[in-house]
Structure formats: structure tokens, C-alpha cells
Amino acid sequence: MSTQTTETPEPASKVELPAGVGGGGEIPTFDITLRVRRYNPEVSDEVRWDDFSMTMYGTDRVLDALHKTKWEQDGSVSFRRSCAHGVCGSDAMRINGRNRLACKTLLKDLDTSKPILVEPIKGLPVEKDLIVDMEPFFQSYREIMPFLVSKGHEPSRERLQSSEERERFDDTTKCILCAACTSSCPVFWTDGQYFGPAAIVNAHRFIFDSRDDAGDMRLEILNDKEGVWRCRTTFNCTEACPRGIQVTKAIAEVKQAILARNV
């Protein structure tokens, strides 16, 4: 017969902390007013502004305030959000006049003495409240062919690249397609014809990729009258990018590449 061994469970790890360390103290709270731009075409073509007052914590973001509004005060407030952690790019909106991700903007960084203005991003058709039609934005993105195009046969091993070659386009790989840049661009606001910073950033990502062979085609697409030459270097896009991409610099590099190719 086998003897039963009783395993003693591992004792819970215990760290001796001196008093006063570890406790972060109470998180400060403050009262805010969220002023949301409301639009519901099924009810009225009129736009109105609704104020919502609430008490929030110092660790809360604008998205938390929107959640609190929707869950506790007015369930009809509509906005997009998916991951809520600055990765998916769903909740780009105009916060106090600047394009930001609601999930990356801390309330404590805003002026809480005044109402916090929350609007949909500009230049794209508003569908309801903070939700805009992103199709025109994605159409421009599709037009620059955002995928690897390579000549010749399928390789039998990985396509190798040196770290310097990777570094060349590293900045523009960070794009999450939130449309904060394109919808902050005054040229895009005019008539929506401009390809927009996001499309150019994603073209840049492949144009300067040593493994890609369709750089010339992309440069030709962006040499359009609605392409890179409509950029006026106002730097709104760089300021708006939640990923810190140097958007205006990327556009300038694409301009240089088109020049180098044609002159």
C-alpha cells in the first residue's frame, strides 16, 4: 500500500513592510462637469450640449467619466471604445478642442474648474453623439496599399532585415488608426479630399521598409493633387497623435522620397 503523503501547502509569501510604506493614501477626488456634444439624427437634426456632473478620482480618465455618464446618468450617450487602454484606437475624440484618446487622457491633467468639452472628431460625418463614420478615413488607408508587396518567388525562409533597416520606419509602425491625426488636419476639414496624415504615415511604413517592393507605386499614389503636397506642415497631426508618432516628419520624408524619385 502506498503511504499517503500529505503535502504541506507552501506558506503565503510575506513581506514585512514598515508602517507607512505601501499604502498610497487616499486617492484624491474632485467634481467635474462633462459637456458632451449630442446629436441623434433619429430624433432631431439639431446639435445640443449636455452637461453631466459627477465626482471622479485622480486616477480616472475621460473615458471613465463617459462610462459613469452612460452607466449611471444617461444611457443614450453614444461613443466607441474597445480596449479602453490606448491600443485599439476606437475612442479618439475632441477633448477641450484637442484630438485625444479618451482612454489616455487623465481628468486631473485637464482644467476641472471648467466643464470638459467632449466632441466627436472633426471632418468626418457624425453618426450619433461621439460616433463618426470612419469609412472615408479607411478608404484613404486602403488606397495606399497597407500591406507588404514583394516581387519574385515566395521565399523559403524569413525575410531578413537589419536593425538599422527596421529602425528606418520604426516610428510609423506605431499607428493604431484612431484618426486623431487626420481629423485634426485643417486641410482635411475643408473637403475631405486630402489623403490625410494617417494614410501617409502608413504608406511611409512600407515605402521605407527594405522588404517591400511597391514603394514606387505608393509614392505615385501620394504624388496626387490630394496627396502629400496638400500638407501645410501645421503640425496638428504630430500634436494629436496618441502614439507620439512624428507625423509631420514622416510626411516630409515621403515628400523628399517623391522628389528624389522624380527630379
Added chain:
Amino acid sequence: MSTDIEAPRSGRVSPKYLRSGKSVGNFEMLAWLFMRLSGVVLVVLIFVHLYLNLVAGDGIKGIDFGFVAGKWANPVWQFWDLAMLWLAMLHGTNGVRTIINDYAEKTTTRRWLKGVLYSAAVVIIVLGTLVIFTFDPCPVINGVPTVADYCPAP
């Protein structure tokens, strides 16, 4: 009972946003390049012009009809002023063209504004060029020569 489910909207773009065909040629690129190059040249042309006219010699008090006549008697200054006229006009016209493109929302508005702009530019360039080359400070009108201290004695 069957329910009709609408096809996904993906790919359907509001017609306002559709680009009307691809533009051919490198016009926008060349216009962009021209702005940068003419800008650099104009800085030199304009500041030398301003210095010679307003600071050097008698300064601003020295400017009169005779001063301009004397300058344009020299082919160097004729060429200088011609280059300045053409570059400044084309640079300025292209700048206003891009502003119209950026701010006019309707195609018809755009067309009208650009029409006015281009007409004005052509009139000024042609008139200016004509003046630089046909300028005669001492014309003989009806057989009577102009008498001025800067004119050669008849």
C-alpha cells in the same frame, strides 16, 4: 419569418469624400518645389533691393523718378527687377492658389476665385514686364523733348 440583414457598410464611402479621378503629372510637386526655391532667391533679391533703395546713399530721400530711371538704364537692374517681379508674382499667386484650395469648399467657388487670381497675376506680370523694358524717362512727345535735369540736353 425571415429577417433582412443589411450588408455591412464596409467600403461604402459617402460620395463627398470620393476623390474625382487621379491627377496626372507632377504639377503639385513642381509647384511645391518652386515655392521653396523662389522663396530663397526672393529673400536675396528683395533685401538687396530694399537696402539699395531705402538705406544706401541718400536713403529714402534719394528716391524719385530720376533714381528709378537711372537704375533701369542699367541692364543688371532691369534683369534684377524683372526676376523679382516674376518670382514674387508667381510665388504669391501660387501661395494664394493653395489658400483657395484649402479654404474654398465648393468647386465652383474655387474656380471663380482662381479665375480672378490668375487674371490679376497675368495683368500685373505683363504690365510690369512692359514697363521695365519700354521705360523711357525722357520721351519725345509731339516733337517736344522732355526737359529734366537727368535727361541729356537736346
